[in-house]
Amino acid sequence: MNKVLNFPPQVLPVEHIDEALFEKNNDAALLLKCFEVVKDTLEVISEPEYTIEQEDDTHIDLIRAFYALKVLFRRRTGHDADQVAKDHFDAMSRHL
16 A cells, blocks of 8 residues: 555635735625625525535525625624624614
8 A cells, every 4th residue: 555645635715705805806896795695594594305504505604794894884884893883783772
């Protein structure tokens, strides 16, 4: 068995998904991306033989839509969506 070929492992490029990835896009492109992701996700949900799994294509697309929406929110309001959502949750829980 000394004639086994040893190929070096291929290093595939990794896409780092964060707000910076979406900042270069205009609002219309971000909205269209979010619309497409929601539409595709609804199609997956409506098919009983398909599921959304951790790190599958649909899950990754939902992460992309999340960051696209964060960019849109910051552009429109000047605030971080995570912090506003946390503040809103805190305010709502005080009233319960």
